[in-house]
Amino acid sequence: MSDRIMFSTKERLRRRTPAAGIDREEYIEHLVEEFHTTTNVEAQEQVSANLANFAYDPVNYPFLKKSSCLELFIQTLSLPNDKLVLHGIAGICNLCLDEYFESVILAPTNLAAITALLPKDNTEIVLQALATLTLLTTPKTKEQICIPKVVRDIQRLRESKHIPIKRLASVFIEDNCTKTEIIQLKLLQNIRKNLSQSIRQFCTVEQFRVGDEVTVVKRITQKEVDDFARLTGDTNPIHTTQVPESKRVVHGALLNGLVSGVIGTRLPGPGTVVLSQKLHFLRKCYVNEEVEICVRLVENRKIMRVQFECQQEGEIVFKGDARLMMTHFRL
Known part of the structure; x- marks a missing residue:
């Protein structure tokens, strides 16, 4: 996973913004407003992509907080449009190391929305969700995040054909599970494989x-x-x-x-x-x-x-x- 921190400062941001250009705070507020008011899906996709890019740079955090951008990202996770979901979870991943944003993301309903992405077929979404959980998991938050279902889902991802997902899932399990827990996960996984090979119809x-x-x-x-x-x-x-x-x-x-x-x-x-x-x-x-x-x-x-x-x-x-x-x- 590439380094997600950009070493920007307010002075550097000012230098990057033309003198006659729109104020960054105002621009972000306009984007959030447009997302909520437009009925054009392509416009929502473009707006959410732009906001996810802004979330990459910590210098924008105060503006993103003021505009309730995190709530927008969380809202996208339950939408049927995979592009919006991807932009939402990417934005959350970019914000999750900030103390304020972390506290909001760790709210039970928000965390559940993130972990619900792990079984999805879209590898980009799964990778971003897995990266988010990896960044969020610390000794303080481990008990809250590493519940059995989440650990089982991530253990299954260790068998993924998508190499970045496979590697990151292995890192998560090895960092957050004991050797005994890893052995138990492997045994349970083998049991499920054996069951899946015995497909039979119900008997009367x-x-x-x-x-x-x-x-x-x-x-x-x-x-x-x-x-x-x-x-x-x-x-x-x-x-x-x-x-x-x-x-x-x-x-x-x-x-x-x-x-x-x-x-x-x-x-x-x-x-x-x-x-x-x-x-x-x-x-x-x-x-x-x-x-x-x-x-x-x-x-x-x-x-x-x-x-x-x-x-x-x-x-x-x-x-x-x-x-x-x-x-x-x-x-």
Whole structure:
């Protein structure tokens, strides 16, 4: 991102303005008035572009404050015209390091209008919004800006094909998230990718019969156990390389997660909501050994019931049952 500060002074501004020229303060007020009164969209686009350029130079800040130019920029963010949105967020980005303008921009509704731009398809708008948030985020404002949804949106931008967006998103995440938070973001992102690859249409109760069964065989690796430990915070040494592999145990909740995966994608499948579960952990389940996960439909009505079990080397290590409901849902 290029340097946004122009080292202008009032004296230099006076030298740049012809003796017979219009007063800068008056000109900015005329521009703001024209934006609000004209019905010509092209005129609004030209005016907002000019005002965004004026916002680049701190010597104009007093005039921009007096004319309520920031309020105009914020107003454009909710308009359907991408040029107006771009000029508005560019102007906000230019103003946001000023203490007065910063306090206005950080008002909850104004900040929400900026963060709402992050998922847009227009890369220029996204880059300006991301730059604005990067400049605004300090130890004092971090808690207000780095809410989960905003961080998730910026994490997704790290995968952008637009190189400046990708780099700036990485800088934001690395500067404002802990290593643990970054790992959790990556894990959640991988989960979403896996879900997006499993596009299935919603199923109805009538498609199933009592006795329907699905069996999946899975080898749970140490890496998967480690990832689950980081995601949940359950770093009990019995799950880690601190103990010999022959004694290393898989998290019980991870086994239940595998069962949930079968329920949510295979039987009954997408659209399933778990209402209640009964769980029984009968034996230890060891890392790097195959686990056979079986889910069986035992009641088929509006509230369905399945029984499930996980076996390792022919012995049941985990079993239970769950009451489920199908929803009208489509991935």
